[in-house]
Amino acid sequence: MITKTLPFLLAAALGLSTSVMAQTTATSAKAKPVSLTQQVQDLKATVLQLQKRVDYLEMLVPPSTAVLMPDARKLSSIRVNGATFLMSIDKPSGNEKGSDFILTVVNPQSITYTNIGFDIRVYGKEANGDPNAYKSAFLVSRITPALAPGQTTQFRFAVPGMTPEDFTAAYVASMTFGGIASPTAE
Structure with missing residues (x-):
């Protein structure tokens, strides 16, 4: 009983509706494996984000070095x-x-x-x-x-x-x- 109501009490305390909490619990239990195409797209996005960080850090290096x-x-x-x-x-x-x-x-x-x-x-x-x-x-x-x-x-x-x-x-x-x-x- 406590294990079933505790997530809903936490959701209520955080201002989440119980229907959102129920959907989140249901979808996490039925998580589909991510396709290889999606993994590649995610990695491309991560590499692009990291390249932007590197470019920013390179800008911080004094130009005399x-x-x-x-x-x-x-x-x-x-x-x-x-x-x-x-x-x-x-x-x-x-x-x-x-x-x-x-x-x-x-x-x-x-x-x-x-x-x-x-x-x-x-x-x-x-x-x-x-x-x-x-x-x-x-x-x-x-x-x-x-x-x-x-x-x-x-x-x-x-x-x-x-x-x-x-x-x-x-x-x-x-x-x-x-x-x-x-x-x-x-």
């Missing part, structure tokens, strides 16, 4: 002191001491930038969700004399002690440049 995923097939924009650069990394490959990856940097402007410095933190799989992962990330740095206008330049970085399978992401922690090269007089 970027998270580069291996083999992502997209360039990330980085803005430094009025200059814009596009960057990506390839899928890491193994070497005798760990792994290495290629950083691709595109200078889409018509200006030559000089003394460019990169500080990149490389994260392995153990960093997944750890807010203190930056403390154990491997830091690679490079200074290059110039990035020519409209050119794509590639840099190889070695990451000792990290296999390609453990390589998860590279975070451009900072990028600086020393100046702008003056055009040659003709």
